[in-house]
Structures are given as structure tokens and as C-alpha cells.
Amino acid sequence: MKSLVYGEDERCIAWAESEMPGCKFREDAKSIAIARDDAILAAAVFDTFSRTSCFIHLVSDGSKHFLNRAFIVAVFAYPFIQCGYRRVSAIVAESNVPSLRIVQHFGFVPEGRLREDADDGGDLIVFGMLRKECSWLPTGTGFLPAFAV
Numbered sequence: 081m082k083s084l085v086y087g088e089d090e091r092c093i094a095w096a097e098s099e100m101p102g103c104k105f106r107e108d109a110k111s112i113a114i115a116r117d118d119a120i121l122a123a124a125v126f127d128t129f130s131r132t133s134c135f136i137h138l139v140s141d142g143s144k145h146f147l148n149r150a151f152i153v154a155v156f157a158y159p160f161i162q163c164g165y166r167r168v169s170a171i172v173a174e175s176n177v178p179s180l181r182i183v184q185h186f187g188f189v190p191e192g193r194l195r196e197d198a199d200d201g202g203d204l205i206v207f208g209m210l211r212k213e214c215s216w217l218p219t220g221t222g223f224l225p226a227f228a229v
Contacts, residue, residue, distance in 0.1 A: 081117075082114055082115065082121070082148065082150075084112065084150060084151060084154055085112070085113040085114065085120070088113070089109065092111035092112075092113040092125070093105055093109050095113070095123060096111065096123045099139050102199065103137075105127050106128055108127050108129050109125050109126065110127075110158075112154050112155055112158060114146045114148070114150075121140065122139060122140040122141065122151070123138075123139050124136055124137070124138050125137045126158065126159060126168075132166050132167065133159075133166065133167040133168060134169075135171070136155070136159065136170050138155075138170075138183075153217070153218060156186075156214050157218075160214055167208055167209060167210050168208070168209050169191075169207065169208050170207045171194070171205070171207070172205050172207065173198040173199070173202060173204055173205075174193075174198065174203045183207050184207075186209070186216070187209055187214060187216075188207035188208065188209045189207060189208055189209065189213070190205055190206070190207055191206050191207060191208045192205075192206040193205055193206065
């Protein structure tokens with residue numbers, strides 16, 4: 081059975097870094113993960129927090145087994161509802177086609193390009209999503225995931 085993992089930032093961030101060789105998240109990083117039988121399938125790592133936004137990094141085990149509505153809603157509820165941010169940003173290497181598809185499927189909009197900044201010498205694409213553009217947030221009252229900042 082799949083379960084959401086909150087409040088285990090050290091474990092989840094270490095897992096995410098192990099899945100992305102050469103990646104080191106900032107000291108302010110927080111995470112939400114989804115696991116099956118205690119094995120992490122994917123983690124959303126949030127960092128670079130400001131007064132109005134943060135960056136999101138989605139890391140998976142390479143499968144698509146993490147894609148369920150509960151996880152996606154929790155991922156977007158954290159910055160938009162709990163933190164009260166107006167936007168979230170993501171940066172994806174132009175050569176990472178699966179990640180480009182996912183961020184665009186989630187509703188992120190391309191906003192810019194960091195030329196020749198990817199590890200492979202290619203470009204990084206900057207994506208953004210405004211709270212008002214997020215179709216994953218629940219409507220109504222009474223919803224707030226239990227996630228400690």
C-alpha cells in the first residue's frame with residue numbers, strides 16, 4: 081500500500097540526492113514523499129524559500145508508480161496552501177524529456193532558459209506555476225495536509 085511521507089526530510093532528501101547523482105539540495109530543503117512498504121517511490125523537495133515562492137524538485141525511482149492524485153495534491157498544497165505562496169518554480173534540463181512532460185502535465189509554464197547551464201552542456205528551462213493556475217488544489221474548506229515546516 082502507498083503512503084505519503086511527511087516530516088522525514090533527512091531520509092527523503094538523502095534518497096532524492098542518491099537518485100540524482102551530483103545533486104545537493106539547499107540547507108532549507110523540505111520534502112514530501114510517497115512510499116510503498118517503506119520504500120520511497122518519489123519525493124518532492126522544496127527549497128530556495130522566499131517570502132512569496134520556492135523551488136520544487138520532483139525525483140522518482142524511474143517508474144511512474146508515484147503518480148497518484150493524493151501525492152500530487154499534497155505536493156501542491158504545501159507551497160500554495162500551507163506556505164501561502166503565490167508561485168512555485170522548477171528548473172528542468174532540456175534533455176530530460178520525461179521531466180519536461182511531467183512539469184508541463186502538472187501545469188507549469190515555461191518562463192525562461194539558462195543557456196548551457198545543464199550538466200550535459202545543454203540548456204535548463206525555467207518553469208513557473210502561479211497558485212491561481214494550479215488545477216490540483218482541492219476546492220472547499222477543511223483541507224490542509226499535516227506537514228510541519
